Amino acid sequence: MREGSQVPHYGARDPITKWPGIGPKRAQEFANLGVHTLEDLLGLWPHRHEDRRVMTPLDQVHEAELMTVQGIVQRAQYDRFRQILRIELSDGRGTLSVVFFHAAWLQRQLPTGQQVVLTGKVERRASQMTMVHPEVQTLKAGEPPLLGLVPIYPLSGSIRQGFLQRLMKEVVPRLAPQVADPVPVAIQERYELIGRAQAVLYQHFPPDLNLLEASRKRLVFDEFLRIALAVQVMHHVDPEVAGLVQNPDGPMVKAFLASLPFELTPGQQKAWETIQSDLREPRPMARLLQGDVGSGKTVVAILTMLAAVDAGHQAAFMAPTELLAEQQWQVLHRFLEPLGVPCALLTGRDKQKAAAHEALQQGTLPLVVGTQALIAERVGFSRLGVVVVDEQHRFGVKQRARLSLKGTYPDMLVMTATPIPRTLALTVYGDLDVSEITGLPPGRQPVETVHVTHERRKVAYTAVRQAVMRGEQAYVVCPLVQGDDENGGAKAAVDLARGMEKVPGWRIGLLHGKMSSGDKSEVMARFRAHEIDVLVATTIVEVGVDVPNATVMVVEDADRFGLAQLHQLRGRVGRGNKPAQCFLIADPRTEQARERLQAMVQYHEGIKLAEEDLRIRGPGEVLGMRQHGITGFQLANPVKDLAWLQEARQVAVKLVADDPHFAYPEHKLLWQWVRDALDDAMPSQVLH
Numbered sequence: 001m002r003e004g005s006q007v008p009h010y011g012a013r014d015p016i017t018k019w020p021g022i023g024p025k026r027a028q029e030f031a032n033l034g035v036h037t038l039e040d041l042l043g044l045w046p047h048r049h050e051d052r053r054v055m056t057p058l059d060q061v062h063e064a065e066l067m068t069v070q071g072i073v074q075r076a077q078y079d080r081f082r083q084i085l086r087i088e089l090s091d092g093r094g095t096l097s098v099v100f101f102h103a104a105w106l107q108r109q110l111p112t113g114q115q116v117v118l119t120g121k122v123e124r125r126a127s128q129m130t131m132v133h134p135e136v137q138t139l140k141a142g143e144p145p146l147l148g149l150v151p152i153y154p155l156s157g158s159i160r161q162g163f164l165q166r167l168m169k170e171v172v173p174r175l176a177p178q179v180a181d182p183v184p185v186a187i188q189e190r191y192e193l194i195g196r197a198q199a200v201l202y203q204h205f206p207p208d209l210n211l212l213e214a215s216r217k218r219l220v221f222d223e224f225l226r227i228a229l230a231v232q233v234m235h236h237v238d239p240e241v242a243g244l245v246q247n248p249d250g251p252m253v254k255a256f257l258a259s260l261p262f263e264l265t266p267g268q269q270k271a272w273e274t275i276q277s278d279l280r281e282p283r284p285m286a287r288l289l290q291g292d293v294g295s296g297k298t299v300v301a302i303l304t305m306l307a308a309v310d311a312g313h314q315a316a317f318m319a320p321t322e323l324l325a326e327q328q329w330q331v332l333h334r335f336l337e338p339l340g341v342p343c344a345l346l347t348g349r350d351k352q353k354a355a356a357h358e359a360l361q362q363g364t365l366p367l368v369v370g371t372q373a374l375i376a377e378r379v380g381f382s383r384l385g386v387v388v389v390d391e392q393h394r395f396g397v398k399q400r401a402r403l404s405l406k407g408t409y410p411d412m413l414v415m416t417a418t419p420i421p422r423t424l425a426l427t428v429y430g431d432l433d434v435s436e437i438t439g440l441p442p443g444r445q446p447v448e449t450v451h452v453t454h455e456r457r458k459v460a461y462t463a464v465r466q467a468v469m470r471g472e473q474a475y476v477v478c479p480l481v482q483g484d485d486e487n488g489g490a491k492a493a494v495d496l497a498r499g500m501e502k503v504p505g506w507r508i509g510l511l512h513g514k515m516s517s518g519d520k521s522e523v524m525a526r527f528r529a530h531e532i533d534v535l536v537a538t539t540i541v542e543v544g545v546d547v548p549n550a551t552v553m554v555v556e557d558a559d560r561f562g563l564a565q566l567h568q569l570r571g572r573v574g575r576g577n578k579p580a581q582c583f584l585i586a587d588p589r590t591e592q593a594r595e596r597l598q599a600m601v602q603y604h605e606g607i608k609l610a611e612e613d614l615r616i617r618g619p620g621e622v623l624g625m626r627q628h629g630i631t632g633f634q635l636a637n638p639v640k641d642l643a644w645l646q647e648a649r650q651v652a653v654k655l656v657a658d659d660p661h662f663a664y665p666e667h668k669l670l671w672q673w674v675r676d677a678l679d680d681a682m683p684s685q686v687l688h
Contacts, residue, residue, distance in 0.1 A: 014038050019171065029157035041168075042175055042200055045219075045634055046151035049212065050119050050135065053148055059094030061122055061129050068119045069096060069131070070145060078107050085110075089118070097130045109138055117145040137162050149206050168204055176201040182673035183222065184666045187651060193218045203635075216635060217644070223636040224648035229674045232656040243284035243409040244385045248276040250310020253303055255339050260299070267437040268296045272303055274435050278411065279307050285411035291437030292606045293417045293571025294444055298328070300437070301388045302335055304413050309341060309366045313385025317369045320390070322347040322517050323524065327546065328390065329369040336367070346370035346379070347517075388413045417571065417606065436607075446604040447574040451558075451584045451597045460554045460583035467552045468506045468533045472578065474552035476500075476536045477569055479560045481512045491556035497536040511537040539565060541572055548576030558584035558600075559593035563613040566600050592616055614638070 016035060017027050027036075035041050052068040061069060071091035078085045085100040087110055098118060100106055110116065120134025137146055146165055153164045181188075181196040188195070194202075194211075199218035206212035247253070257264075264272065271289060278285035291297045305315035317332065319325040329345040336343050344356045346368050359365035363382030368374065387410050452459050464474045482494040497510040509532035511523045520540070527535050528547055535541070535550075539561070553573045558566060566584070574580030584601075588594040599612040638645050655667070662671035 016041060019167075021167075026159065029159050032156040033154055033159075038171065038175060041171055042179065043634070044153060044168075045203055046153050048152050049149040049206065050152055052117075052119055052146075052150045055117075055145075055147065057093050058089065058091045058096050061094070061096055061131075063124055063129070064122050066119065067122050067131070068117065068147075070115070070117045071096065073110050073112055073114045073116060075112060076107060076110050078104060080104075089116070097125070097128055098134065099130060100133050103133075106136065109136070115139040115141075117147075119150070135161060137165070149209070149212060151204050172201060172204045176204075180669055182669040183225065184670065186666075191221065191647065193221060196222065220636040220641050221644055221648055223633055224641070224645045225651060226673060228645075228649045228652035229655065229670070232652045233674060243282050243411065244308075244313055244383070245282055245311065246279035246304075246307040246313065246385060246411060247310040248279045248303070248307040250307060252306040252310045252339060252341060256302060256306055256335065259335075259338060264299070265296060265437070265439055267291070267439045268300055271300050271435045271437050274433075275300065275304055275413065276307075278433070279304070284409040285413065285433075287413055287433045287435060289413055289415045289435050289437065290607070291415070291417060293568065294575050295417075295437040295439070297415045297417070297437060298331060301390075301413060301415060302332060304411075305367055305386050305388060306341070308385035308411070311385060313383050314360065314363065314365070314381050315367045315386040315388070316374055316381070316384060317367070317388045318374050318390065319369070319371060321540075322371055323520050323540065324390070325369055325371045326521055327524070331546070332367070332369060341367060343367045343369060347373050384410045386411045386413070388415065390415050417568065444577065445574060445579055447553075447570050447580045447582050449570060449582045449584065449601045449604075451586065451601055453587050454585060457585045460585055463581055463583065464534060464552050464554060465505065471549075472552070473527070473530065473532070473547060473550040474534045474554065475541060475550060475569075475572055476534060476554045476556065477541065478536065478538060478556045481514055481538055493536050493538050496556070500534065500536065506533040507531065508533070509535045511535055511540055513538060513540050539569065541569070546575055547572075549578075550575070551578050551580045553580075553582040555582070555584050557586060558597060559586035559588040559590075563596050563599060563609050563616070566596070567606055567609050570600070 015027070015037060016022050016030050017024065018038065022030070030036070030041070033044060035044055050066065050068075054068065056067050056069055058069055058071055061067060069089065069091070071089040074088045074090045074095070076085065076087045083102050083104070085103050085106055087098045087100075089096045089098055098120075116139065117137040118131055118134040119137075120131045122129055122131050124130070135152065139145060146169065151165065151168065153161065153168070155161060155164065176197050179197040179200050183193070183196065187193075193199075194214050194217075196218065199215040199222075202211045202215035203219060206215060271291075275285070275287060275289075278287060289297055289300060301317065305317065308315040317328060319328050325347050326345060329343065332343050342365055344359070344365055344367070346353060346356050347370055356365060356368065357379060360368060361380045361382060373379065389412070450459075464476070467474050476496065478491040478493040478496055480492040482492045493510060493512050497508055500506070501508045509523050509527055511520060511527075515523075523532070523535070526532050530549060550573050553570060555561065555566065555569055561569070570582040573582060582600075584597055586593070586597060588597055595612075595616050599609060599616070603609050603612065636645070655670075659667055662668070662674075
């Protein structure tokens with residue numbers, strides 16, 4: 001970039017290529033960092049800051065965790081065999097040896113005579129002080145070094161730290177003062193927050209540690225507030241518009257309860273009592289039902305839907321895939337057929353779609369199970385009273401919102417077997433009331449979980465053979481469908497199934513996402529009918545698959561899966577009254593992977609695993625926040641910053657209650673800010 005380069009005209013939404021020195025290739029590398037506009041560049045927060053406030057002369061260098069020095073390269077030598085670059089640095093008072101690993105590209109940047117500033121760890125090697133793989137800042141003639149609390153940014157492709165630091169040093173001071181501040185002054189004053197423009201500037205280039213913390217406090221509050229406001233808007237119901245009152249004491253509800261071959265567990269009973277109270281009120285229900293795999297959420301969902309049928313309304317049950325929708329329909333059909341309640345399956349490939357559409361519109365079809373096909377424009381309901389969304393984490397806000405538009409504020413029950421730590425549930429689900437089914441049905445036992453290395457994988461497959469000999473069934477889950485893994489070693493379902501078919505004594509089935517819907521349904525039907533002993537599959541069996549005779553689960557390369565996935569996979573076995581085992585085959589290559597496997601062996605409760613997931617991975621990716629239609633956390637941490645999360649949520653609740661349409665002049669920027677977060681999340685008719 002040229003010294004003193006100017007950008008005569010620009011806007012925050014201008015593409016990053018508007019800035020001199022950034023062409024299409026570099027723009028693509030920035031895109032990998034989520035940076036497309038100049039505004040995005042301002043929000044590319046540093047991972048951390050290195051303290052370069054003290055420059056140490058080379059004749060005073062000593063062993064230390066971190067030290068900053070400046071000098072001129074006297075010599076550079078690259079060892080191609082060992083892939084080590086060694087340079088000798090001098091400042092006229094002393095010299096320092098410096099080594100870089102796997103950094104051949106640096107040789108071009110560090111020729112003899114190049115002036116540099118280095119920050120890194122200093123060790124004593126062979127009686128001389130050596131700086132090991134430091135951060136490098138190359139200086140042009142007369143250019144002052146970047147000192148103080150220096151930002152260290154995430155990188156992509158050929159973008160180097162020095163380039164990004166120099167770019168930010170030009171861009172941030174120029175653009176930060178023009179950052180709009182959407183948060184009303186009264187709120188800023190109440191919580192002693194600095195202005196947003198200041199916060200942006202100081203997050204990149206803080207004059208001191210106190211202002212860095214003040215910057216983080218403001219930006220963390222903003223992240224929480226923006227998401228909390230977005231969620232409040234999505235779930236806000238006009239108090240003047242009445243919902244539908246259901247009938248949880250109706251004849252169908254009573255007949256269903258009487259037909260059950262078991263009593264509701266205390267956990268189910270408690271959840272149902274809470275839901276009954278919601279259904280009796282004209283205020284639309286918005287409830288999240290959490291419960292571990294096998295805890296009996298489906299029975300509670302059926303009760304909720306029958307309460308709508310008893311009130312003369314319709315109910316819709318939405319599952320994330322055709323396979324799961326078909327399985328849930330089979331469960332519902334088995335329960336409801338004896339009661340005389342028609343229940344149709346509506347997915348993208350059903351032959352009876354036209355008849356089902358007409359029956360739904362006329363009101364003669366009380367209950368339907370489907371996928372996202374239920375939110376297609378052509379699907380109409382006569383009087384939709386209850387919506388049940390299964391495995392909520394598979395749906396974005398956009399899909400749920402569209403489905404709710406099919407009725408006049410229907411009661412909504414959102415179910416998940418992937419429990420969410422309450423700190424995150426507060427933010428992601430806003431004002432959804434949360435119920436939890438605790439405990440397992442009578443006779444159900446926790447699944448024994450065993451971690452084995454690849455060297456000992458025979459232990460897992462011996463357990464599979466023994467289960468088959470007992471007349472039981474098993475799953476084997478692989479991370480890949482077919483072919484070689486670029487990183488080497490991962491098992492592919494197709495290849496493993498072929499190999500297992502050559503071994504006599506068991507009947508092998510194969511299931512993966514690339515199969516046609518008809519083939520997938522046929523394989524699952526054969527597995528349920530015990531025409532298949534061992535089902536080799538990908539994570540397509542992660543949720544919803546219910547075969548009580550399956551007692552062994554083997555997960556190949558288990559370190560490649562997240563905790564939520566592993567917990568869901570484990571939940572496919574132990575669904576009957578027989579003891580069950582889950583074998584996790586892995587040689588974990590990272591500390592995070594080791595911790596995940598240890599947590600799976602140690603804990604069986606989903607909520608405990610969710611908390612461990614939050615601790616291990618941090619908040620950025622937990623729950624797949626972008627699936628909810630809103631950006632995940634960048635600086636904020638719901639555990640560390642719980643107090644600010646709660647404060648921001650209280651502010652959001654009050655703001656939306658006092659000014660639901662953001663009509664006050666001081667809320668104009670705030671509404672645009674929230675709109676930006678919601679643009680891709682909501683149907684347009686919700687926002688306008």
